[in-house]
Amino acid sequence: MGLEVRDLCVERGGVPVLMGVSFDLPPGKALILRGPNGAGKTTLLRTLAGLQPALSGAVTGGEDLIAYASHSDGLKAMLTVSENLAFWADVFGQRDVTTALHAFSLEPLRDRLAGTLSAGQKRRLGLARMLVTGRPVWMLDEPTVSLDKDAVRQFATVVAGHLASGGSALIATHIDLGLEAEVLDISPLRAQPDARAGASDEAFL
Numbered sequence: 001m002g003l004e005v006r007d008l009c010v011e012r013g014g015v016p017v018l019m020g021v022s023f024d025l026p027p028g029k030a031l032i033l034r035g036p037n038g039a040g041k042t043t044l045l046r047t048l049a050g051l052q053p054a055l056s057g058a059v060t061g062g063e064d065l066i067a068y069a070s071h072s073d074g075l076k077a078m079l080t081v082s083e084n085l086a087f088w089a090d091v092f093g094q095r096d097v098t099t100a101l102h103a104f105s106l107e108p109l110r111d112r113l114a115g116t117l118s119a120g121q122k123r124r125l126g127l128a129r130m131l132v133t134g135r136p137v138w139m140l141d142e143p144t145v146s147l148d149k150d151a152v153r154q155f156a157t158v159v160a161g162h163l164a165s166g167g168s169a170l171i172a173t174h175i176d177l178g179l180e181a182e183v184l185d186i187s188p189l190r191a192q193p194d195a196r197a198g199a200s201d202e203a204f205l
């Protein structure tokens, strides 16, 4: 069984952002989330990952199965690369960090404090974190930001391996990862701004 999303309405700051989001994400499949800046990709991923409630609709098959990589890498600056991975492995009841270190060529950096890494190195570590969660459904928000070409290829290889082992992935990205994946364009699902509530941008004011 995979993730099933039906007629989901998601919000930011109390203002609807997307309405009528429906899709299936079966095991072994990737879905690429597309839409212009501000369309609601992050909001949708955060909602599916359980970081914020939906306004309405149904999500089934995601309970405790989702691992989410946000824009921020979620690293502990004062822990080393290995210690960061060990920390997250422990949180998810896993042990092995060597596979994750290897997948993103992090072995030479294993004893470096995460806070001293470059932006691309931090991103590689943040993505390696997904491999120590043991969770099958990956949600990735702009995963390739700061990655060089080799690291993008490395990331695509890791995702392909994850899919081949029965995992699935929902990926918000503006670039072509070379993965065989369907595309979900959320542009037409943008909620109409409520004249009384204002546009979602105004929720900042």
Ligand SMILES: Nc1ncnc2c1ncn2[C@@H]1O[C@H](COP(=O)(O)OP(=O)(O)OP(=O)(O)O)[C@@H](O)[C@H]1O
Pocket: 012, 013, 017, 035, 036, 037, 038, 039, 040, 041, 042, 043, 044, 200, 201, 203, 204
């Ligand atoms: N913390 C917040 N409070 C209120 N509104 C927000 C907040 N964060 C984002 N928004 C608004 O919600 C809408 C959807 O934003 P979201 O970040 O989900 O878009 P996105 O598709 O991920 O954009 P991008 O491609 O720029 O990352 C936008 O109008 C945005 O301005």
